[in-house]
Each structure stands twice: as structure tokens, then as C-alpha cells.
Amino acid sequence: MEQRKGRRLILFPVPFQGHINPMLELANILHLKGFSITIIHTNFNSLNPSSHPHFTFHSIPDGLSESEASSKDILFLISVLTAKCVEPFRECLASLLSDVSEDPVACLISDAIFHFAQSVADSLKVPRVVLRTGGASSFTVFAAFPLLREKGYFPIPDSRLEEPVAEFPHLKVKDLPVIKGCDSEEYFQLADGMSNGTKSSRGLIFNTFEDLEEQALGKIRQEFPIPIFPIGPFHNCFPAASSSLPLATEDKSCISWLNGQAPKSVVYVSYGSIVAIKEAQFLEIAWGLANSKQPFLWVIRPDSIHGGSQWLELLPNEFLENLNGRGHIVKWSPQKEVLSHAAIGVFWTHSGWNSTLESICEGVPMICMPCFTDQMVNARYVSNVWKVGLQLEPGAERGEIERTIRKLMVEKEGEEIRARSLKLMEKANLCFKQDGSSYQSLDGLVKHILSLESFVFRTQ
Structure with a gap:
């Protein structure tokens, strides 16, 4: 393992299995590159620190009632967490930034869905880098929601399901990434927040690789004025240990x-x-x-x-x-x-x-x-x-x-x-070999994070 660089990263995942696992895999990758890792997580679907003894964990209250926490409505849960976690997250992040006994913080890395983290990071003068746990191709569609709404694709009528989407030649209308039966306005606000919060960040990490999503990554680079780092597949580089979420035990x-x-x-x-x-x-x-x-x-x-x-x-x-x-x-x-x-x-x-x-x-x-x-x-x-x-x-x-x-x-x-x-x-399997696209992108990400130190020191 490389020597610690004396720099700390604070990571903030969305508390669902499909989001936590790639965040933990990214944490392992960056720890392998010499960074100290601190993870802020909600009490909802709380992580087990003993599964990751090389990380530091801080839990924050999420304010969910028992009935809210038991809901199967993912959009509802994300909306409630987004509303109730802002202040606990701000207090925790402020405390970590002011702790002189720990390594200096280079940046915050948070899930794109928790878009409120951008305004919190701005208020505390710490740079935020975004992790999008989904693919680049779907991200381009979410980012185009305002245009697609303007073009009349939403709400989706049953009569148009098989029609092609002119703005995305590979997709049919039925492929647009919506949740049937959900509050569409709330959903669009979440997508807009994810896109706008990402544009205001200092960089965007994808769990994908160039050969798989080259066209989508090129489109994102044109539309988002920030560095883009496709460094996946994460699990090929460094698998995460169990996230210890309350799912059924693996049956061997x-x-x-x-x-x-x-x-x-x-x-x-x-x-x-x-x-x-x-x-x-x-x-x-x-x-x-x-x-x-x-x-x-x-x-x-x-x-x-x-x-x-x-x-x-x-x-x-x-x-x-x-x-x-x-x-x-x-x-x-x-x-x-x-x-x-x-x-x-x-x-x-x-x-x-x-x-x-x-x-x-x-x-x-x-x-x-x-x-x-x-x-x-x-x-x-x-x-x-x-x-x-x-x-x-x-x-x-x-x-x-x-x-x-x-x-x-x-x-x-x-x-x-x-x-x-x-x-x-x-x-x-080739993209993480030396000189492979993800290998080079990861090297670029490490250099970018280290360059953010000067921003932190200038503003503190």
C-alpha cells in the first residue's frame, strides 16, 4: 500500500445497497492510493464500522420515523432524507473540518442524489466531488429532463411507448428513466437537483469505463464544465467488504x-x-x-x-x-x-x-x-x-x-x-491495466484531489 499522503477524504453515500457498495469500493480504491477515509452515514441503513476498520465512521441522525423508515417508496425515502439530513450533515461536516487533530481534508465526495451536499460544502468552503453510482448513459438522460419535458415526453402517454426518442436515438419513450405512479414533479426536482448540483461541483466520478460508454461520456464532457473521471468498474479494482446493511445473509x-x-x-x-x-x-x-x-x-x-x-x-x-x-x-x-x-x-x-x-x-x-x-x-x-x-x-x-x-x-x-x-x-478487464483508460483516469483523479488542497487552505 502507498504511504498515506496526509490528506483526508470525507465520503457521504446515499443509504441504499446499490449506492453504498460502489461508494465503499471507491473508498477502498482511494485508500489504496494513500488517502485517509472518513465516512458520514445516516442512522437509516446504518453501516457497521467493524466491517471497515481502516475507515473512520460518523453517523448522523436522519429524523425518519419508524413508519417512514419502513416505507418501500424509494422516491419518498430519498425526499425525506434530503429534507431532514441537511442540518445534521452540515453540523457533522463542520465538526470534521475544524478537527485539527486529524489530517487536513482535501475534499468531500458525495453521492449525486444528495445534491444538498453542494450548498453545504459551499457554505463551509470545502470542495465537493460527486460520485454518480449509475451509468453515464442514463445520467445524460436525467440531465436532459428539462429539454424532454419541454418537448412533451412527460407525462408519458401509453400511446407513445414504442416511439423513438429523437434526442436519444437508442431509446424508445418507454425506456425513459421514470418511476410509474410517483409524484412526477418531485421526481423531476430530484433529477434537476442532481444535475445542477453536479455542475456546481469540482468533479464527477463514474463507475464505468471509456470503451463501454464513450459516447455518453463525451456528451457529458461537452455539457458539464467540470473534470470527468470514469474509473470503473470499481469492483474489478478493489472489491468492497460487506456493507452490513440489514439484508438477508448470503447463502453460500x-x-x-x-x-x-x-x-x-x-x-x-x-x-x-x-x-x-x-x-x-x-x-x-x-x-x-x-x-x-x-x-x-x-x-x-x-x-x-x-x-x-x-x-x-x-x-x-x-x-x-x-x-x-x-x-x-x-x-x-x-x-x-x-x-x-x-x-x-x-x-x-x-x-x-x-x-x-x-x-x-x-x-x-x-x-x-x-x-x-x-x-x-x-x-x-x-x-x-x-x-x-x-x-x-x-x-x-x-x-x-x-x-x-x-x-x-x-x-x-x-x-x-x-x-x-x-x-x-x-x-x-484491460481498462485497469497500466495505461488502460480507468488506470489513467484514476491517476488523474488523485492528482485532481491533491490540487484541491490549495483551495481548502486558501479559504480557511
């Missing part, structure tokens, strides 16, 4: 089960830490998997089905009886280990950005079934731009599910997709 039995399966034979199914589906869709997925005759590993979180706390009780007896060991079901899996296993042939995913990157890095073709926000953009790029997967629409019936699985697993189209997946994997 799935690895033993995979060890008994033929190479490239297993369909791995997981919809991440948040997505919930309707019971009817759950049953169609079950029968589609069973009818495909392919072995499958299925992650079913106890809270992943709308309106119920049941788990496997929803599956018909004949479904379980007819598997004959061909299926294995767990509540949570060690996903990176699963995707790297020789038995995995396809990853059926909700198309969250972390899962998408993890699949790309292992050369595993994807079945995409996106649910909301950037997942729709990610899925379209996987299926139509990078062409390393196929897309299923929400509500797909068992026959379509079976056909899609068999296309990827046993037909010629699947062979072609697998070949493209392996080529993209090679590019992902």
Missing part, C-alpha cells in the same frame, strides 16, 4: 450447488436489493424457468413480492416437486462469486447498474427485465447497443420467458451474444 449453499452443474448451464436470477414484483409475475417467472428445462439459481428475497410476507409458500407444490434438483432457491447470494462461477450461463437481472457491470466483467450474457428509473436505459443498452443480452418486458408470460432463456442458452443467437459478451469482458 448456492456455490456448493453450482459446483455440481455443467459449465455455462445455469440461469442465475436476481432482481437486486429493492425491486418487488407482483404475485402473478412471480408465478410466470417460476413456470418459465421450470419449462425451459435449464438448471437455475433463483434469489427470492422475502420482501420481493408485492403485498405479502410469504416466501416459497407462493410457489405451487407441483412446481417444487417437479424440479428434481434442477433449481436452487436462496434468499440472498454472494453475487460476484456466483457470476464468476463456471456453471453460470445467463444472468436474468433487473438491470441495476452494479449488476450490469458485474455481469459484463464476467462475460455473462443477460436477460433484462427492468422495473424503474435508470434500469430501463441500462437494459436497452445491454440489448440494443452493446448487444450482450435480451430484454423481457415487465409482465412477460411463461411462454415468452421460456423462449428467451432457450434463445440464450441453446440457440445460435445465444452463441453470438456470448461471443460479444466475452469481447466486452476483455475490454473491461
Whole structure:
């Protein structure tokens, strides 16, 4: 490990699994580069400092009531956290900046969604660098929301779902990153805050790489007057330890089960830490998997089905009886280990950005079934731009599910997709080699952070 540079970074993640994990991975990368790391986190989904003894942790009260904290409405939770965390965050950051017993602070790195961190940083005269945990392609769409609203794309009418989006040639109207049924005005304000707060920052970090999203990164560089640092895939450089969020414990039995399966034979199914589906869709997925005759590993979180706390009780007896060991079901899996296993042939995913990157890095073709926000953009790029997967629409019936699985697993189209997946994997694995794009971008990020010292000293 490099010698400590005597400079401290303060990181502030959004408290959801898909945001915390890349922030912790970034923290590990920058710690490896010689920085001291302090993490401010909310009491909601609080982190366990013992999992990361090389970091310093400070928790702040978030003001969530018990009913608010138990909500499954992500937009509501983010809105409440954004409103209630401003002052606790300001007080904590001010205290850390004034602590002369610790290393001087070079900058604050906060999640793009917590856009209020920019005004707090400005008031305390500390430079803020932004981490966007999603992809660059979806970020360009969020940044264009004011234009898309002006052009009449929102609210999205059912009659226009299949129309192309002229401003984004790869997308259809149905791919625009919205949340159905949410308060659209509140959502647009969040997107605008994310974009404007980022433009006012001192730099933007992406968990992506040039060969994957070169066009989107070029567009962002044209529109955002700040340095851009695509230094991903983070987990390829330095995996994060467990974030210790209150999810189900990883069930390692799935690895033993995979060890008994033929190479490239297993369909791995997981919809991440948040997505919930309707019971009817759950049953169609079950029968589609069973009818495909392919072995499958299925992650079913106890809270992943709308309106119920049941788990496997929803599956018909004949479904379980007819598997004959061909299926294995767990509540949570060690996903990176699963995707790297020789038995995995396809990853059926909700198309969250972390899962998408993890699949790309292992050369595993994807079945995409996106649910909301950037997942729709990610899925379209996987299926139509990078062409390393196929897309299923929400509500797909068992026959379509079976056909899609068999296309990827046993037909010629699947062979072609697998070949493209392996080529993209090679590019992902090269970008962190010496002189690779992410290697060079990380070097640029370190130099940029160190250059911000003079700003801190000038203003204090």
C-alpha cells in the first residue's frame, strides 16, 4: 500500500445497497492510493464500522420515523432524507473540518442524489466531488429532463411507448428513466437537483469505463464544465467488504450447488436489493424457468413480492416437486462469486447498474427485465447497443420467458451474444491495466484531489 499522503477524504453515500457498495469500493480504491477515509452515514441503513476498520465512521441522525423508515417508496425515502439530513450533515461536516487533530481534508465526495451536499460544502468552503453510482448513459438522460419535458415526453402517454426518442436515438419513450405512479414533479426536482448540483461541483466520478460508454461520456464532457473521471468498474479494482446493511445473509449453499452443474448451464436470477414484483409475475417467472428445462439459481428475497410476507409458500407444490434438483432457491447470494462461477450461463437481472457491470466483467450474457428509473436505459443498452443480452418486458408470460432463456442458452443467437459478451469482458478487464483508460483516469483523479488542497487552505 502507498504511504498515506496526509490528506483526508470525507465520503457521504446515499443509504441504499446499490449506492453504498460502489461508494465503499471507491473508498477502498482511494485508500489504496494513500488517502485517509472518513465516512458520514445516516442512522437509516446504518453501516457497521467493524466491517471497515481502516475507515473512520460518523453517523448522523436522519429524523425518519419508524413508519417512514419502513416505507418501500424509494422516491419518498430519498425526499425525506434530503429534507431532514441537511442540518445534521452540515453540523457533522463542520465538526470534521475544524478537527485539527486529524489530517487536513482535501475534499468531500458525495453521492449525486444528495445534491444538498453542494450548498453545504459551499457554505463551509470545502470542495465537493460527486460520485454518480449509475451509468453515464442514463445520467445524460436525467440531465436532459428539462429539454424532454419541454418537448412533451412527460407525462408519458401509453400511446407513445414504442416511439423513438429523437434526442436519444437508442431509446424508445418507454425506456425513459421514470418511476410509474410517483409524484412526477418531485421526481423531476430530484433529477434537476442532481444535475445542477453536479455542475456546481469540482468533479464527477463514474463507475464505468471509456470503451463501454464513450459516447455518453463525451456528451457529458461537452455539457458539464467540470473534470470527468470514469474509473470503473470499481469492483474489478478493489472489491468492497460487506456493507452490513440489514439484508438477508448470503447463502453460500448456492456455490456448493453450482459446483455440481455443467459449465455455462445455469440461469442465475436476481432482481437486486429493492425491486418487488407482483404475485402473478412471480408465478410466470417460476413456470418459465421450470419449462425451459435449464438448471437455475433463483434469489427470492422475502420482501420481493408485492403485498405479502410469504416466501416459497407462493410457489405451487407441483412446481417444487417437479424440479428434481434442477433449481436452487436462496434468499440472498454472494453475487460476484456466483457470476464468476463456471456453471453460470445467463444472468436474468433487473438491470441495476452494479449488476450490469458485474455481469459484463464476467462475460455473462443477460436477460433484462427492468422495473424503474435508470434500469430501463441500462437494459436497452445491454440489448440494443452493446448487444450482450435480451430484454423481457415487465409482465412477460411463461411462454415468452421460456423462449428467451432457450434463445440464450441453446440457440445460435445465444452463441453470438456470448461471443460479444466475452469481447466486452476483455475490454473491461484491460481498462485497469497500466495505461488502460480507468488506470489513467484514476491517476488523474488523485492528482485532481491533491490540487484541491490549495483551495481548502486558501479559504480557511
